Amino acid sequence: MLKHNPKEKGGPMNGSTINIRLMKADDFDAVVGIDEKVRKASRLAYYDLKFEKLLESNEYVPTSLVAEEEEDGTVVGFVMGELYMGEYGISQEGATLDTIGVDPNHQHKGIGERLINEFVDHLKDLGVQKINTLIDKNDSELMHFFSTNRFSPSKTIISLERSP
Numbered sequence: 001m002l003k004h005n006p007k008e009k010g011g012p013m014n015g016s017t018i019n020i021r022l023m024k025a026d027d028f029d030a031v032v033g034i035d036e037k038v039r040k041a042s043r044l045a046y047y048d049l050k051f052e053k054l055l056e057s058n059e060y061v062p063t064s065l066v067a068e069e070e071e072d073g074t075v076v077g078f079v080m081g082e083l084y085m086g087e088y089g090i091s092q093e094g095a096t097l098d099t100i101g102v103d104p105n106h107q108h109k110g111i112g113e114r115l116i117n118e119f120v121d122h123l124k125d126l127g128v129q130k131i132n133t134l135i136d137k138n139d140s141e142l143m144h145f146f147s148t149n150r151f152s153p154s155k156t157i158i159s160l161e162r163s164p
Contacts, residue, residue: 017070018114019069020066020118021066022065023080025055027075030078035101038103064081067111076106078100079097079116080099082096082098083095083126093128095128095131095132097132112149133151
């Protein structure tokens with residue numbers, strides 16, 4: 001289990017202790033529920049595919065984490081990502097953070113920051129040197145969250161798009 005030092009910035013509040021650990025199959029309903037609360041829409045098909053890849057692929061290296069309350073094991077947040085395995089000509093020293101969520105009842109307590117820090121530390125232990133994520137440029141709240149957590153605009157990858 002990945003543990004966070006409660007004395008670090010973003011430690012537990014209101015007397016609760018939060019543990020960070022690798023995601024497992026039993027976390028599916030909690031992850032989907034948190035995402036639905038945050039986005040106010042269901043993405044069940046998206047998470048079906050993510051968890052299938054997470055748990056059933058022989059080539060997949062576990063990188064996704066959950067935050068749970070120590071006293072009862074309630075999942076209150078998660079972060080999901082993948083190692084690049086040579087996709088798009090990107091070396092294996094890279095990874096992506098593709099989904100993060102914290103239950104609205106537990107937001108603004110440092111849980112998202114702790115998830116990011118544990119995620120980064122875990123990937124660093126796996127040899128990752130750079131983590132990429134994509135966000136909507138008009139989402140100022142998410143832009144602020146990632147900026148606060150030391151993400152900056154990429155100097156090496158440009159996202160291109162085309163309408164049909």
